Amino acid sequence: MSSGKRILLIIGGGIAAYKCLELIRRLKERGHQVRVVMTKAAQQFVTPLSVGALTNERVFTDLFDLDEEREIGHIRLARDTDLVVVAPATADLMARMAGGHADDLATAVLLATDKSILVAPAMNPHMWLHPATRRNVVQLQLDGVRILGPATGEMAERDESGPGRLIEVPDLVVAIEKALAPEGLKRRSLAGRHVIVTSGPTHEPIDPVRYIANRSSGKQGHELAAAAARLGARVTLISGPVSLPDPKGVHVVHVTTAAEMLDAVKAALPADIAIFAAAVADWRVAHPTTDKIKKSAATTVPTLTLAENPDILRTIAQSPDARPRLVIGFAAETQDVIAHAKAKLKAKGADWIVANDVSPKTGIMGGDHNKVHLVTSSGVESWPEMNKAEVAARIIERAALHLSVKRTAAE
Numbered sequence: 001m002s003s004g005k006r007i008l009l010i011i012g013g014g015i016a017a018y019k020c021l022e023l024i025r026r027l028k029e030r031g032h033q034v035r036v037v038m039t040k041a042a043q044q045f046v047t048p049l050s051v052g053a054l055t056n057e058r059v060f061t062d063l064f065d066l067d068e069e070r071e072i073g074h075i076r077l078a079r080d081t082d083l084v085v086v087a088p089a090t091a092d093l094m095a096r097m098a099g100g101h102a103d104d105l106a107t108a109v110l111l112a113t114d115k116s117i118l119v120a121p122a123m124n125p126h127m128w129l130h131p132a133t134r135r136n137v138v139q140l141q142l143d144g145v146r147i148l149g150p151a152t153g154e155m156a157e158r159d160e161s162g163p164g165r166l167i168e169v170p171d172l173v174v175a176i177e178k179a180l181a182p183e184g185l186k187r188r189s190l191a192g193r194h195v196i197v198t199s200g201p202t203h204e205p206i207d208p209v210r211y212i213a214n215r216s217s218g219k220q221g222h223e224l225a226a227a228a229a230r231l232g233a234r235v236t237l238i239s240g241p242v243s244l245p246d247p248k249g250v251h252v253v254h255v256t257t258a259a260e261m262l263d264a265v266k267a268a269l270p271a272d273i274a275i276f277a278a279a280v281a282d283w284r285v286a287h288p289t290t291d292k293i294k295k296s297a298a299t300t301v302p303t304l305t306l307a308e309n310p311d312i313l314r315t316i317a318q319s320p321d322a323r324p325r326l327v328i329g330f331a332a333e334t335q336d337v338i339a340h341a342k343a344k345l346k347a348k349g350a351d352w353i354v355a356n357d358v359s360p361k362t363g364i365m366g367g368d369h370n371k372v373h374l375v376t377s378s379g380v381e382s383w384p385e386m387n388k389a390e391v392a393a394r395i396i397e398r399a400a401l402h403l404s405v406k407r408t409a410a411e
């Protein structure tokens with residue numbers, strides 16, 4: 001369980017302000033105390049009443065509120081906290097921060113604080129890319145402020161897209177907890193956990209020298225295993241035949257066929273997290289021959305009879321006793337990626353599906369980059385293109401966060 005910290009959240013005025021309600025809920029759920037300052041513009045988007053109902057605290061809005069000054073002045077508000085978070089940060093609020101303004105409660109607190117400040121911008125892409133905003137971002141970074149995002153995607157305005165969306169709430173929670181964690185613990189959020197990862201293709205024998213395979217390189221699965229190990233987990237990587245080195249600090253079980261992979265996964269249980277990134281062959285040859293099939297003029301072209309392989313993800317996700325707390329599947333598709341992933345989430349009983357488009361034009365299969373959609377029961381997040389190590393780090397950070405919330409709820 002995360003030990004509760006005090007967070008001062010400054011909500012700026014923007015359409016994304018409503019997402020702060022979700023952020024507050026998540027932070028409270030994790031045992032943190034959240035105190036909120038709202039700018040005047042923010043109150044056009046969410047009311048102090050609804051924010052206060054979630055924080056169970058008075059919401060601060062006015063620098064010259066005498067009561068406020070008597071009970072808790074802006075200097076105390078700025079200092080009696082472990083971290084200051086500005087979300088969403090508008091272009092105007094960032095400009096005023098960069099300029100050292102202090103003409104309202106939000107800016108006065110930001111100037112008076114002696115704690116770290118995280119800023120999550122949200123604005124129209126043109127405003128984000130404007131030279132003035134660029135200058136302000138550089139200035140804020142020079143002043144030691146950490147900027148989170150923004151994410152790229154559709155805007156509230158029709159037909160507008162680009163950089164400027166508030167980063168996803170779970171990513172904000174990850175960043176906040178990272179900033180709050182003591183140095184030694186920062187990178188060990190999976191300590192004491194067991195993570196199983198499947199990776200690579202499987203080879204299904206036809207005869208002693210031939211087999212059915214696919215183009216999976218194992219890069220994404222191996223990166224996931226490495227990322228989990230970096231966060232302190234005990235990792236069992238069950239890998240089909242790949243030409244990659246074994247990741248450092250990871251126990252690797254090498255297998256060839258789907259049947260062997262399933263056996264190895266079962267043998268590795270119990271686990272807290274299981275990630276099925278392998279491209280398992282759906283079918284195997286029903287009766288592989290012990291001798292090489294000969295090409296001879298006398299015989300006709302051989303016919304291969306296929307048999308269905310066990311579905312490893314479904315078997316483990318639906319196992320009544322040994323189901324890991326978090327089961328993550330991958331969906332490699334060449335069309336209707338998200339629709340198929342949603343269907344797969346249900347059919348297989350996974351908690352999350354990481355979906356990607358592997359049609360040859362994307363170069364994802366075997367390549368170093370990946371563009372994925374995270375499909376969960378609460379919705380779909382489309383992540384920007386990243387290299388496979390970055391995708392892995394983000395999935396693993398999310399998984400660590402998810403696990404700690406679940407444990408907190410159960411305790």
Ligand code: C5P
Nearest residue numbers: 276277278280310311312313329330331
């Ligand atoms: O059904 P499909 O193969 O598209 O599902 C992909 C997901 O299911 C991946 O997570 C993959 O590792 C897993 N899978 C499995 N065993 C199979 C087939 C797929 O674990 N036989």
